[in-house]
Amino acid sequence: MGSQKPLVLDVDGTFLRTDLFLESVWAGLGRDPRATLAALVRTRARPAAFRQAITRLAPPRVDLLPLRAEIAERALAAREAGRQVVLVSDADGDLVAALSDHYGFSGGLGTEGQSRLTGEDRAEALKSAFGLRGYDYAGDSGQDRAAWKAADRAVVVGEHPRIADDLRAAGRRVDAVPGGWRWRDLARALRPHQWVKNVLLVLPVLAAHDFTLPTLVLVLAGMAAFSAAASSIYIVNDLLDLEADRLHPTKCRRPFAAGAVPIRAGMAAGGALGLVALAIGTVLGPAFLGVLVLYMALSLAYSLRLKRMRWIDVATLAALYTIRVVAGAAATGVAASILMLVFVFPVFLALGCVKRMTELALSRTDERLPGRGYGRADRGDLLNVAAIGVVGALVVFFAYSFTEQARMLYPTRWMLWVALIPLAAWLVRMVVLGYRGKQDYDPIVFALRDRAGLGLVFFTLSFMFYGAGLWQRWFGF
Template sequence: MGFASVRRAELPTPTPVCAPSPRPVPLVIDLDGTLLRTDLLLEGAVSILRRNLFMVFAMLLWLPRGRAYFKRKVAERATLDIATMPSHAELLAHIEAERATGREIVLATAADALMALKVMQAFPVFDRVVASDGIRNLKGEAKALQLAALYPQGFDYAGNAAADLPVWVRARAVIAVEAPTRVTLAARALGKPMQEFPAASRARALVKGLRLHQWAKNGLVFLPLVLGGRAGDPAAWGLALAAFLALGLVASASYLLNDLLDLPHDRAHWSKRERPLASGRLPLATGIAALILGLAGGLAVAFAAGAAVLAGVLAYLALTLTYSAWLKRVPMLDALTLGSLFTLRIAVGVAAIAVAWSPWLLTFSMFLFTSLSFAKRHTELRGAAKRGRFGKLSGRGYQSADEPVVLAFGIAAGLASIVIFILYLANEAFRHAALAAPLALWMFPMVLVLFMGRVWLLAGRDELHDDPVAFAVKDRPSLALAGIAGLAFGIAAFGLPQGLLPAWGL
């Protein structure tokens, strides 16, 4: 046949008393990027690699045999939950309204028929599916010819990409669904009746997916500048800035990778389903491209900053990948790993400017950020219980019964971090002759007590965002505390003007 075409079984209907009026022309709907805000081929490939990374070699062998063959092989092995995938609600409402008038609704897609039939089962609005069959790739001109042959009386077509332009040429009316500007302009130029479903900003979705606010964590690379007594060295600032940029690019890429690996779990989560990739606002292809560019750019900057920085960034990347692939599903160890990733940022800062290592500082960082990681898990457990989802937390190794243990370990780790910083002040900070006013650092433990207290207080009230760092950069009291801490570090590094508070030795 050259393509797959399947009609939905229809119940027998009574013979009408009078001759029926002519049926309206069929409404034909594209799948990827139109009905669904995602790409089933990429979704399938990611699901296969999620289970077995070595399947990438099998995929490389499938590709030379053609796109249709490749799609069939992916469809045979992919495990996809169509029901949780993001769909276009406004388009679906339009389809249902048109179906109520008696129009035939057709799903025509370049996706493999095995996947298309699953979509047909999940969305009962379709009367027929026309799809690729493992031999012929039903895309662009091929799809246009098949639809013209099936419906010589005409059809209306909803699509979203440049490959849909040949179909629109043969269609009676154009429906552009979240199409890029250049595609929309080309469709308008056809001079046919046209309906548009505009897209939200993909650039904004990409920025959100990169989680640039998380770059605030990379500010830890500047901490050794102050505590190591090199805050007045412009060259040291340049090296620290390069380390900051390298970590930021690699971290953003790793967030995208984590979201790709976590797609099924994120879509089942009450808040994570709104993430750009999970919600479909950021196309998978765009996310994968940004991931590759971010990794390449971050490693290039790290290489330029020196071998020590490159080694630190590679260690950070390796631990991040291990966390995404395995450790995030191991209770307790997941929080410890996140604390280690924060501490690695300080280690990269130390390596960048070549100051002495401080075991006190690194241990303090480990306990502080492990506490914040437990706060994140505690919030997720509380949120799941609040929504009636008891048992195992999706994508994690925790169960609802673990909440008291997570709470206890989180608060204990936070208190330990405060004690360790005080011990650092008492045993090491005042030995740095390069610090202009080390006494100012005593302000930091008080700020830390107030911040940790606020985090855990709000966590108990269910008022904490999933991510304490994302919460802190938007929370005014937390920002005020950060300002006080920054002022204390500034005074410690540079001192106060001469004659100001001389009795305090500042």
Template sequence: MPPSSPVTPPPAAGPPEPQRGSPPLAVELEGVLTRTHTLHEGLLRLLKHHPLQALASLGWRLEGRAFVRAEVARRVELDVARLPYDEVLVAHLGEEKARGRRLVLATAADQKVAEAVAAHLGLFEAVFASDGTRELTGAHREARLREALGERPEEARPREATMSRPRAIRKALRVHQWAKNVLVFVPLLAAHKALNLPMLLHAVLGFIAFSLCASSVYVLNDLLDLDSDRRHPTKRQRPFASGALSVRAGLWLAPVLLGAGAAVASLLPGEFLALLGTYYGITLAYSFLLKQVAMLDVLVLAGLYTVRIFGGSLAVGVPTSSWLLTFSMFLFLSLALVKRLSEVRRLRLANEPAAHGRGYVAGDYEQLSMLGVSSGYLSVLVLALYITSKEVTVLYAHPARLWLLCPVMMYWVGRVWLLAHRGEVNEDPLIFALKDKVSYVVGLIAACVLLAAT
């Protein structure tokens, strides 16, 4: 048998052949390379951290948009590594660069921001941007690129598909969170007036008003929390953090929702409208400042839950029992602490020392757990004291049967905290309860006990 012929190894792979005849590729940063606008994000950060300077920006407009961009970029440092880039376009640009094509970043964004983005991505051979005197847009942009490149470049287009706009708006409104506003019906149910149709209609209007105002706050909160949300494993998918909705859309959506909520509230007693305004003011203070203060943030959250109950009382015109308000305050404080515990647990698992934009550190885990469990069982104690009070005999024919509520509540509170320690409770305990079959069974048993005691 003749010896086999030697196998010739394939030639080593060299660099890809440069593209022949392809014009340079120009990429706009605003709304193309990223699904957001850096000027709008910069103004939001300025509003959050330097409100007076944000007001001064109204005067900067007299000097032109390029001047506004430069002043905002000088005062605010954007985290360019976490901007919502069009990942499909970025991958395409990487392929084009590997083929030898010239890539330039030509954007209306300020020079400082554009250079930071270019340094982060490492794709562009040149950066053209607004210089504080003239904005690089329209005919000026085209003329400058022709002069610098010697030919007209091809314009890059967005590649990555995002969620539909209606779906993004629904997510921004957090419609699932409207379940919290069912608390406005509690005074009506506690007074055994649920079959009174005029009062029930007032409660429904109160529910709608709170829901619209709450959604307005959620939009503002997400706009102010862009940096924190983009560092979070799940919150980074929120519409504004991901770029599915623009900052500009949020800035008109929030006041529209607030106006709609106020319009509905105007159909109810004036005291309800005043309380709704107070609720909105407190939630704004929470979004801007209070959520960064450890323990004060959870007290405010618990108070906002209780305000909903008080609002339901004002809407239907029945007095709210001090027992009910005290019970709800302790219970909702416990649930707010569940939310913080889950966030701190995530810090521990990620080996992060502190939560961004919050007042908690990884070492707060045990203390938060102790406070939360104690608060939850204090709410059960308040329930037990209510059962022994004189007020209960007015509403219930068989008040002794209400004692069955205590072990039911003890079980539910204990189970929530046990699962929270195991990491099985979502950061929002309400979402957990809405998805938890056991919670529905517990609610059904509690309703049967109340009916049996009536």
């Protein structure tokens, strides 16, 4: 840059591709949600005190925070050239100092006492420390306007052409640096590929052989509500798991962990999607709305606590999948038999174990999975529980064939026993592939892409439809 004046860098969105204060908040919610909420209530009228309290409670690991490459390169080059490099943020001062120390910079300025270091207060603090036009300043938002005006050179991150023109008109030298974020990265954070899980809402319709247009419209609306709710919870889960994701070999590329999407944008999107889900649920009726709220509450509990508890987490995963089946019945008014729910739960319990076995098989170390309670030594136990789930599901399916409902729906009842063969093969295949680490991290998503597995599912359904007389009714054979 040519100048030897101190280089002052806004931390949030400029030096880092994330917000230091919000990182602390979500780290606190992830590690100790009760203490975090208590600190918020206790300091609700004192924002600076809350920043200090949350930093003491759950300081984020500064070595894992994502950097904005262009600004980081400038900062490191300035440091090597002997210039002072100072970080500034409205996060707690101790946290800013820790970040500065990690990168070997000259110091850090953050919120202290009762005032936040933003806007005019930030500009006054910088003028007091370095003098008017005694420093160069890099920032990324309109809140940095006062600090830019008091600086000698303004480094403007992101698309702010009007601010840049005003600064040039005021005689400031301006450097523009690309910034911002892309909507497609936010869309990626919604994990639309996971929406395929909501095909489980169709199971009660399949079991009841009710394929009328009104029923299908209702189940599609239910799937839309669950997709919006799931994406909302995925965002919350990713924000709670920022540190664990950054330590993961592939999850480190998730939008919030990588800093591709601001935390604030994620919070807004998550809240909006949750409201959309509840609105659709309200239209579909109180029964469906109740199931949807249960799903969202259990998903939130899973994200906050349950996923860190061994065995509780796989049982919760199974429950979340099973709730989708109940939701399909509630949306359409189709009755879901108790035996169906007793059947699907052990299936999903086995798949929950498959998910953890896959993660352990793909892990690069023998340490416990970040944010989970399992290590490689648990693979054998997970395999045993998965086997119990498979056997339990097949026994329940066989028992269902002797019920009155099965006699009514399946005139050729022995075809249900034939359907057990490909069903058993599919379940065993899923468990074996998970144990060997040959799956994706989500077994349901993998199952819907696995051609051989889909073939087994197709044979299972074909035998069941033949036993029900549906092929004969639809195609005349």
